[in-house]
Amino acid sequence: MRSGYSRRLGGSRAPVSVSALLLYSLWVTVLAVATSDPWKLGFLALVTGLPGLVLGYRRYGVLVPLLGLSLLGTFLNMLLLYNVGDPVFSIGPLVVREEAWRRTVSLDLRILSLAGAGLLFASTVNPRDAVRSLEVELGMPRGFAFALAFALRLLPLVYRDLQEVMAVRRMRGYRRVPITPGDYRSLFMPLLSVTVERGIWVGVAAELRGFSLRPRRRVRPRFRRGDLVLLVLAVLQGLVVAGLAGP
């Protein structure tokens, strides 16, 4: 889990605003779920999925090959389950038939579009900008925004805790790879108890720093030039999925 924090101290100077990018990614997610048409999904995969995957690969590496495996898995499953209809093509002695092929294509293109939309957001926005714009621009309640920011603070700490707990398990002669529910409990209990104790004190500290005085702050999202491009792309993909334009 790499954390992406920018080196900027001033306001964001990215060509697109965080809010616009978030709304765009959510919109493409909705579109990709809404349609089953392989051509329409192909359009989404091309316009959003592919750029997202390229950006995502540069940042998260291993996730993208894993995605490839999952696409392949879908194909194999479909072959196993439902290889009927007219032959489409063959790989050696294996004849791939229409039903399996059509369903694989739709499903895989959707998976690509969904992952791409998510990666597009995750690999261009750092978490702290995301939290800030969710609270200030999109009106996320301050309590939830605080929980989200604190959770992001905790993640690397929990990871460190996990390594310590694993170290002690080894010292005390217990399995390194947990198997039984008891193993899992013995792994998570120390983690949880340490983190819960931290949580209670962080709550106290936040109150002593004026959390309940925090004014609700709404700022109209400041749109940037690049947002126009996102808007055009969003509308275009919307029209295609609605069947009003394109392939």
Place this chain on the structure above:
Amino acid sequence: MASRRWTVIDFALLGVSGAVAAVIFYAAWYVWDLFSAVGPLARPLSVGLWFTGSIIAATLIKKPGAAFLGELLGAVIEAILPTRGGFTNVIYGVLQGIFAELGYRLLGYKRWDIVAGAIAGALAGVGELLATLVVYREIFQAVSDVGSEVGLASPGAIIVYWLAANAVSGALYGAIAAAAARSARG
């Protein structure tokens, strides 16, 4: 608990649950892939891991709304970490959170023990089924088409298997999550 109003400590505990849930959810993708080798057993063995966000939050906070927000927060972080599911994680989080919350509501927001965790976890499985029916309906269609063709299983039977697997997995992991969260909160 005297009041149902959320204090800042409750929100901090929500953050705790969100972080722990995000780690579990992230790991769950790998568990899922691993168990996919054993075919239909992947579901009962791993899907319940994705419901633990609501159980941990509810057991720690013991207030209405905790189960829903806990599941949602875990899913939001899972989406921005990111995982393969992208923002569909949030769809799953909302639906699973609603059904887990329903579990605690049915118990009158009075029980936060292991049994309650198992019930809420089992119910969250309904949310998972709904989300998958929406997001990956082709999988379900293929399974049910082939099922009805070979005469082994009707679409109804597949839904029943699916729900049962979700319920077993959700109850199991829900009970574990509730037990751990109960011992953790002093």
Place this chain on the structure above:
Amino acid sequence: MLLEARIEEAGYGDKQVLREVELSLAEGERLLIVGSSGSGKTTLLLSVSGVLDNLLEGYTRGKVSLAGLNPLEPEGFRKVPSKAGFVLQDPDKQLAMPTPLDEVMFTLENLGWSEEEARKRALEVLAEMGLKGLELVPVENLSGGQKRRLTLAASLAHNPVILFLDEPTASIDPWGLAELRSYLRRISGERGVAIIEHKARYFLDMVDRVVALREGRIAGYWRPSSPGLVEELEDAGADAGSYTVREPRVSVGEVVVEARGVGAGYGGRVVVEVGEVTVRRGEVVALVGPNGSGKTTLLKTLGGLLKPVEGEVRLRGHAFYMPQHPDYVFLFPTVGREVAEVKTATGVDLTSLPGFEWVKGLMDRSPYRLSHGQRRWLAFGIAIAYRADLYLLDEPTTGMDVGLYRTFGSLLEDLASRSAVLVSTHDVRVVAEYVDRVYMVSSGRVWEVDKGYAVRLLEEAWR
């Protein structure tokens, strides 16, 4: 007066902690509150800040006036943050935001500052606290001393008239302590500062008054210059005084762990180059050096938990690594299960070890619900039961008061009679009183130093 408190009684539910405590703090005054663990120091802070009554399920009977507010009432409590700043014990239990910039802006934005003003002020305060250039680094990448300064920045950014610090020396090294002391001198001015601490000696030279708490009551008030203060504070359970530098043990056994030409680190990156480190049975060896210098990495490498990046560690026998946080050592839901599992694994009945009789009365308790001192004690007992050949202890005395420290000392003596012990520590007492040899870890290297030199170094570093 910035603070006037007359507490008749305060505590949680039916557990009374404080009784008849009077406390005051004037403008520009620095007050030191000392006392052992369980003396009620932290409860006092929670009570006068209103946390006990408004946020935790506790109560305070009496009167408190904090910068003209009544923190015991919800309305007054809400306004406390605008007047007062609080630095709590453990930085990991108060830093809530992902980066230092967010952490300081959180305070300011809560108090109504606009985003632009808050950012400007936050950058200014971070620079004052020596955190320039680290504004957007993930908090987890900061050292203990840097985290401590961040907690100061986040509590001071809005210029509160009164500042409370709860055990600010826990978790920082002597170098970090020196910085903390100089920042405290600089920021005082007209502010009132109350420092709660059991290691009184780190602040005696810079406060105006000393108050000691014992078993929830005031044990006395002093001027720091009053004669006989050290003895009186020690009677009150504070670590006020000196220690004796003990001669190293003479008879030691065979080499248990040996590392020559080893690069310790992880992910292929060397953190510490080890020329030579050996630990023999029957001796206690210390690793000293600044936070973040790689002491924990070195301990784990010697214990076989991390594979060396370069070279090879020769370990003869079993190692047991004790993490800094005792909770990591427990793996079972009750003390009883823990005791039973230890017996199955090692054949040792924990409750029969000298000094562990108290465990018998707590068998059905969750180990996480024991007091902090009991948790450390029990974790140490588990370690002893495993009868390892090499013990690797990471900062074992953090947060211990004198009483617990003595108990720890005798357990350590017992361990050293059978095993090799390597302790990473900032605690000059440990080095002076229990350690035979010292390795210094700094700037990516390890070398052996004379024990007397190490004691002087740790002693001079914090002043």
